[in-house]
Amino acid sequence: VDVWCEDLLDQLPETPVPPVATEIVAVRDLDLVDDDAWPQALAMLARPPLRDALTQPVRVLLPDGTTQSVRPYTAWWLRDHPVLDGRRPAGLRSAGGDPILAGLYDAVDATGFDDAQVLRALGVRTSVAALLDEPGGAAELLGRLADEDRPVTPVQLHALYTALAELDPDQVTLPDELRAVVDGEVTVVDAADAVIADAPDVLPLTEGLPLLPVAPSRAAELAELLQVRRLGETIEAGVTSEGEEHRVPDSVRVLLGPATPDTYIEHPELRAGGVELDWRRTQDGVVHASTL
Structure with missing residues (x-):
């Protein structure tokens, strides 16, 4: 005692x-x-x-x-x-x-002993939500993510960072290292080098960058929580090709919802940041797309 x-x-x-x-x-x-x-x-x-x-x-x-x-x-x-x-x-x-x-x-193996509340009391991890709800749970999760010997897939990492993004920053001690995706491979990197993957349109420009995958709706919260940069603010990728403005078809607007812009710029070959892209949304909100 x-x-x-x-x-x-x-x-x-x-x-x-x-x-x-x-x-x-x-x-x-x-x-x-x-x-x-x-x-x-x-x-x-x-x-x-x-x-x-x-x-x-x-x-x-x-x-x-x-x-x-x-x-x-x-x-x-x-x-x-x-x-x-x-x-x-x-x-x-x-x-x-x-x-x-x-x-x-x-x-x-807890076969025959599936009482989630008791397992949680014992310290057995049953869910991400239960882990993060426990005092010190976020620090424990981030610590394990920083352990290179513990395998994590990109899909897992996306779900874990999305869950972490819902926490109050006061609940989290900033880690020195983070698990990130670098050129498709999951690895441990210095937290200062990590970037929130909040701009899928410029992913072709991210060679060598350590990306933290997260649901787009939680990107800002994760950046604030971990005090790391956001991809959309890091990559300079101005559109350099010429295109023609078109109205977005009504059928597309119905599919994508009210946030869909009224128009977009179609390019025979869309180039930005020195590479060819499928699409690009610039900081002024204009959507550029390459002809399929």
């Missing part, structure tokens, strides 16, 4: 008067459980009345009258002991959990 208290104090702000846990529900002597009996023991802990000791946070009263919720002792102890399939549950991923986390976390 002393070590648990020390861990909690490290998470709480320093105060002249010690914080007070108003109520603690815990299960003692877990170290006496036989190694082979942990499946039964976890099943018992997952049911009332013991369940609260595992899943309910402890509320800590601070000297200024505010409260903070912290991990309960029972969950804290179980996370760091080989209680799930003979392994420490913290940092594992449920084999049937979110595939977006595959590769970043070693999978554990």
Whole structure:
């Protein structure tokens, strides 16, 4: 219990008067459980009345009258002991959990024990949303993304950065390294070199650039969160070819929605930034397209 208290104090702000846990529900002597009996023991802990000791946070009263919720002792102890399939549950991923986390976390077989709330209390990662909802979850995810030995696909990376973009920047400590896509290959790069891939029209001009893939609607938020540049602000790609203005067909406007421009510039061969492009939307909002 002393070590648990020390861990909690490290998470709480320093105060002249010690914080007070108003109520603690815990299960003692877990170290006496036989190694082979942990499946039964976890099943018992997952049911009332013991369940609260595992899943309910402890509320800590601070000297200024505010409260903070912290991990309960029972969950804290179980996370760091080989209680799930003979392994420490913290940092594992449920084999049937979110595939977006595959590769970043070693999978554990939790067959017959699919209580997501209990698995989460044990530190088993079940979904990206649950991970990011946990204190320190974003830092943990970014740390694993910076580990070159943990494989991640571009599709996974897109989903992970899109999820991260929804966080408050105050929740995230800026990392030194990020996972990015460079010329189609996923690799770890210095955060200062990374660029948000928010301008798909100039992707042919990004050779050698470390790109962070993200949903277009979240590009600005991710740039703010990670304090990195955006591709659309980085690449100089003025249109150098000549084209002819046309009205956008009504059928296209219906398909693309109200943000569709009224006109576009058609080029027999669209060139920008010294290369041939299929299309280009310049900073003034004009859309240029190459003749198919």
